Amino acid sequence: MEADKRGVQRDLSKEWGLMGAKIKDVAALARVSIATVSRALGNGPVSADLKERVEQAAAQLGYRPNLSARRLRSQQSRTVGLLVSDIRNPFFTAVSRSVEDAAYRAGMRVILCNVDEDVKKEAMYLRLMQEERVCGVIFSPTGDTASHFRPDRFEFPVVMIDRAGPPGVTDAVVLDNMLAAQQLVTHLIERGYRRIGGLFGNSSTTGAERAAGYEAALMAQGLPVAARFVSPNVDAAVSAVKAWLAEPDHPDALIASNGLLLQGAVRALMEAGMSIPGDVALAGFDNDAWTGLVGQGLTVIEQPVYDIGTLAMEMLLSRLENPSLAKRKMVLNGVLLTRGSTATKQV
Amino acid sequence: MEADKRGVQRDLSKEWGLMGAKIKDVAALARVSIATVSRALGNGPVSADLKERVEQAAAQLGYRPNLSARRLRSQQSRTVGLLVSDIRNPFFTAVSRSVEDAAYRAGMRVILCNVDEDVKKEAMYLRLMQEERVCGVIFSPTGDTASHFRPDRFEFPVVMIDRAGPPGVTDAVVLDNMLAAQQLVTHLIERGYRRIGGLFGNSSTTGAERAAGYEAALMAQGLPVAARFVSPNVDAAVSAVKAWLAEPDHPDALIASNGLLLQGAVRALMEAGMSIPGDVALAGFDNDAWTGLVGQGLTVIEQPVYDIGTLAMEMLLSRLENPSLAKRKMVLNGVLLTRGSTATKQV
DNA sequence: CTGAAAGCGCTAACAG
DNA sequence: CTGTTAGCGCTTTCAG
Numbered sequence: 001m002e003a004d005k006r007g008v009q010r011d012l013s014k015e016w017g018l019m020g021a022k023i024k025d026v027a028a029l030a031r032v033s034i035a036t037v038s039r040a041l042g043n044g045p046v047s048a049d050l051k052e053r054v055e056q057a058a059a060q061l062g063y064r065p066n067l068s069a070r071r072l073r074s075q076q077s078r079t080v081g082l083l084v085s086d087i088r089n090p091f092f093t094a095v096s097r098s099v100e101d102a103a104y105r106a107g108m109r110v111i112l113c114n115v116d117e118d119v120k121k122e123a124m125y126l127r128l129m130q131e132e133r134v135c136g137v138i139f140s141p142t143g144d145t146a147s148h149f150r151p152d153r154f155e156f157p158v159v160m161i162d163r164a165g166p167p168g169v170t171d172a173v174v175l176d177n178m179l180a181a182q183q184l185v186t187h188l189i190e191r192g193y194r195r196i197g198g199l200f201g202n203s204s205t206t207g208a209e210r211a212a213g214y215e216a217a218l219m220a221q222g223l224p225v226a227a228r229f230v231s232p233n234v235d236a237a238v239s240a241v242k243a244w245l246a247e248p249d250h251p252d253a254l255i256a257s258n259g260l261l262l263q264g265a266v267r268a269l270m271e272a273g274m275s276i277p278g279d280v281a282l283a284g285f286d287n288d289a290w291t292g293l294v295g296q297g298l299t300v301i302e303q304p305v306y307d308i309g310t311l312a313m314e315m316l317l318s319r320l321e322n323p324s325l326a327k328r329k330m331v332l333n334g335v336l337l338t339r340g341s342t343a344t345k346q347v
Numbered sequence: 348m349e350a351d352k353r354g355v356q357r358d359l360s361k362e363w364g365l366m367g368a369k370i371k372d373v374a375a376l377a378r379v380s381i382a383t384v385s386r387a388l389g390n391g392p393v394s395a396d397l398k399e400r401v402e403q404a405a406a407q408l409g410y411r412p413n414l415s416a417r418r419l420r421s422q423q424s425r426t427v428g429l430l431v432s433d434i435r436n437p438f439f440t441a442v443s444r445s446v447e448d449a450a451y452r453a454g455m456r457v458i459l460c461n462v463d464e465d466v467k468k469e470a471m472y473l474r475l476m477q478e479e480r481v482c483g484v485i486f487s488p489t490g491d492t493a494s495h496f497r498p499d500r501f502e503f504p505v506v507m508i509d510r511a512g513p514p515g516v517t518d519a520v521v522l523d524n525m526l527a528a529q530q531l532v533t534h535l536i537e538r539g540y541r542r543i544g545g546l547f548g549n550s551s552t553t554g555a556e557r558a559a560g561y562e563a564a565l566m567a568q569g570l571p572v573a574a575r576f577v578s579p580n581v582d583a584a585v586s587a588v589k590a591w592l593a594e595p596d597h598p599d600a601l602i603a604s605n606g607l608l609l610q611g612a613v614r615a616l617m618e619a620g621m622s623i624p625g626d627v628a629l630a631g632f633d634n635d636a637w638t639g640l641v642g643q644g645l646t647v648i649e650q651p652v653y654d655i656g657t658l659a660m661e662m663l664l665s666r667l668e669n670p671s672l673a674k675r676k677m678v679l680n681g682v683l684l685t686r687g688s689t690a691t692k693q694v
Numbered sequence: 695c696t697g698a699a700a701g702c703g704c705t706a707a708c709a710g
Numbered sequence: 711c712t713g714t715t716a717g718c719g720c721t722t723t724c725a726g
Contacts, residue, residue: 020502022719033697038721047695064477068418069719072702077415086444093440097433100461109475112459114447128456130411155367234636266640289581290637293613369703380713385705394711416703419718 021061030057041065071133080316081129081137081156083113083122085232090259090288091305092140095161098309099138106317108135117142117203117232130154136316138309141165143205157319159312163205164329171319172329173312177206180301180334181213181255184283187299187336188253189221192345193281196223197251199240199261201232210257210285226251230261237264238271245272245280252280252345259286266294282341285334296340303334368408377404388412418480427663428476428484428503430460430469432579437606437635438652439487442508445656446485453664455482464489464550464579476503483663485656488512490552504666506659510552511676518666519676520659524553527648527681528560528602531630534646534683535600536568539692540628543570544598546587546608548579557604557632573598577608584611585618592619592627599627599692606633613641629688632681643687650681 027034030053040046040054057063071077082099084092096112103110111132113125122145129137137158141149146165151158157171164172181198188196198214201207207229215225228244230236237256241264244250256262262284269276276282276295284291287302311330319325374381377400387393387401404410418424429446431439443459450457458479460472469492476484484505488496493512498505504518511519528545535543545561548554554576562572575591577583584603588611591597603609609631616623623629623642631638634649658677666672 023721024719034719035697035699035721036695039696042721044721045695050696064474066419066480066719067478068415068424068480069702070721071415072413072419072704072718073720073722075702075721087434087447088437088440088444090435093435097435097461100434100459109458111456112447114444127411131414133413133415263636263640270640288637289610290635290640293610293617293637293641370705371703381703382705382714383712386712389705391705392711397712413703416718417705419702419720420704420706422705422718 021058021063023063023065025061026054026057026063029061030054075133077133077135078108079111079132079134080108080313081111081113081125081132081134081139083115083125083129083137083139083141085117085140085142086114087112091162091286091303094305095309095312098306099313100309102310102313106313115142119144126154129156135320138312138316140204142203143208144203146205157316157323159316159319161308161312165205167329168327171315171327173308173315174329174331175206175303176331176333177209178213178216180285180336181210181257182217183334183336184255184285184299184301185214185217187338188255188281188283188342189217189223191281191342192347193253193342194223195226195249195251196253196255197244198225198227198255198257199237199265200227200229200257201261202229203232207232207257214255232258232260234260234264234267237261238268241265241268242272245269245274250280253277253342254280254282256282256284259284259288259291262286262291262298262300263288266298276341277343278346281343281345287337292339294341296343299339299342300337301334302337304332308332368405368410370410370412372408373401373404373410376408377401422480424480424482425455426458426479426481427455427660428458428460428472428479428481428486430462430472430476430484430486430488432464432487432489433461434459438509438633438650441652442656442659445653446660449657449660453660462489466491473501477501482667485659485663487551489550490555491550493552504663504670506663506666508655508659512552514676515674518662518674520655520662521676521678522553522650523678523680524556525560525563527632527683528557528604529564530681530683531602531632531646531648532561532564534685535602535628535630535689536564536570538628538689539694540600540689541570542573542596542598543600543602544591545572545574545602545604546584546612547574547576547604548608549576550579554579554604561602579605579607581607581611581614584608585615588612588615589619592616592621597627600624600689601627601629603629603631606631606635606638609633609638609645609647610635613645623688624690625693628690628692634684639686641688643690646686646689647684648681649684651679655679 023034023037027037037054040051100110115121134156136156139158139160140162149165151170160170160172164174200211211227218225230240256265283299285301287300291298291300370381370384374384384401387398447457462468481503483503486505486507487509496512507517507519511521547558558574565572577587603612630646632648634647638645638647
């Protein structure tokens with residue numbers, strides 16, 4: 001029996017049961033110092049004998065260390081921040097899942113933030129990351145934030161994903177967007193399409209890079225370029241494509257620079273009563289689950305979504321181990337999945 | 348100028364710049380006590396004069412409070428845990444987004460955990476929630492955990508979503524699953540289908556409830572019941588449905604008890620070269636983005652996904668304010684979205 | 695290997 | 711309204 005300072009007699013192992021035990025209580029029950037408890041439960045050097053006793057006491061009390069206290073004292077949060085535009089974008093959903101898996105595997109926790117392609121929210125969440133004293137951040141920034149990003153403003157390393165800022169500013173894991181867009185365009189050309197329109201997101205470097213690849217591929221063949229930029233969301237794509245289709249000389253093929261825009265394009269085509277690829281061929285980015293299911297399937301560039309998160313996390317961990325390393329940019333390749341939406345053009 | 352205990356002279360406002368400032372540094376620069384800083388930055392009573400000075404000093408130093416310290420001292424984490432089976436299930440993606448929105452609005456943070464319908468992971472993450480000293484948890488448990496759940500084992504309240512345990516054990520926000528399944532079946536019957544198969548998840552109470560509704564609706568009409576239970580993932584659904592379709596007297600209509608199973612059913616039907624609804628009609632749960640895009644659209648029960656998260660968070664906050672309130676279960680209704688996949692049966 | 699003691703950075707009494 | 715003081719629960723020197 002113990003009498004704590006409130007003078008309440010309590011049998012730690014029974015009456016208090018499983019809740020609210022602190023290291024001190026464990027120490028008392030195991031008849032050791034709190035330092036020994038800390039070491040026994042952590043990785044300190046403790047004799048097997050005492051370790052046993054401590055573990056038993058801890059189990060008996062249902063002791064759970066207070067992570068805030070631990071983090072404060074040890075000065076390390078074992079936490080990473082993950083800032084994405086919107087978790088509902090399947091690309092980010094998949095990435096975030098793999099980041100979480102990798103993080104928990106490394107004994108870290110992740111704080112997920114939806115920044116909605118909004119510079120203000122980005123700044124706010126970045127501030128929050130400071131307050132959390134995260135050890136690092138995995139970040140998919142808007143074009144604006146990416147281009148002005150000052151890593152020296154933060155005391156944690158940043159790994160950018162999907163989008164990268166100026167070279168050498170932060171680590172990054174990105175797709176070879178130019179190449180991927182070129183592949184898509186080349187494929188459409190091979191299939192007989194000539195008036196190929198491109199729909200791109202207007203807020204990220206990714207959209208811009210894919211547009212560049214699109215243009216390059218068309219110009220190399222002397223074909224006309226028709227790129228349009230919209231907010232990266234379904235509704236914006238729907239109205240843009242609808243308007244486009246209403247024009248007299250509209251494209252006979254369309255590429256969409258991400259899964260959301262692709263979805264919008266499909267919807268617009270359906271609502272306009274046009275067939276794919278009969279009236280307009282369609283291809284895009286992101287092998288989202290549904291793309292294989294609509295019509296004869298949609299031709300897409302598949303990104304290694306799960307790997308992107310895993311690699312970003314690895315990059316972050318290696319940066320943490322070796323802060324002075326030169327900044328690295330890892331460029332991945334997408335793979336072209338050919339499906340019915342880009343069947344050879346019928347004349 | 349200040350000389351800190353390390354004897355290093357430093358001009359706080361310039362040389363140290365924006366990093367690593369602590370409350371003590373702000374106090375020194377503003378020439379007030381640390382308590383005043385704390386109050387000025389929090390909501391304590393401080394004269395406008397000093398408040399101004401403190402804020403300026405804080406801004407100059409780029410001071411950011413250390414949340415671990417704050418949480419330790421104030422004994423409140425302002426954090427909620429969110430345990431879902433897999434964030435990649437669009438239902439949980441949407442719910443989690445709304446939980447996060449609501450949480451940040453309430454000045455709270457959320458820790459997201461993917462438990463993969465795995466009892467071990469559930470236990471592990473629940474333990475982690477204890478260590479984080481979260482103020483509450485929003486939880487979508489496996490049937491197993493739900494039925495044995497002992498809220499007294501945890502020092503935080505739990506709100507279950509999508510699935511509920513025994514009545515009165517925890518708060519919960521759920522769909523009226525029986526009713527929704529009945530609506531689906533009734534609709535199919537009205538459209539002329541008679542051999543209606545049901546595909547349900549085998550690990551949650553939700554699947555069971557929907558199966559019950561399905562059975563009730565069929566039995567009320569004296570129609571045959573054919574329910575099959577599978578792991579709640581796409582691949583399991585694909586093979587189950589494929590096998591089913593290969594049987595001589597297979598159903599002429601199918602309902603799938605969630606978005607993942609529905610997706611699997613579509614894929615199986617496509618791969619078997621069967622048309623929807625010509626060969627087999629199809630309906631299911633969850634108005635995932637793609638369901639409007641395949642074929643003539645898929646008939647589904649739409650759940651108020653965003654609301655579910657918002658309401659769960661509200662319920663949690665109200666529970667926090669009033670712990671002694673009786674346990675509440677909020678039952679929401681889905682809405683039937685009729686689309687081409689359940690067009691009237693052609694004979 | 696073990697214990698005593700000193701804080702991590704902050705908030706909340708308690709005095710003035 | 712403001713400053714002083716005492717910890718929150720834990721890890722980590724520093725002695726023994």
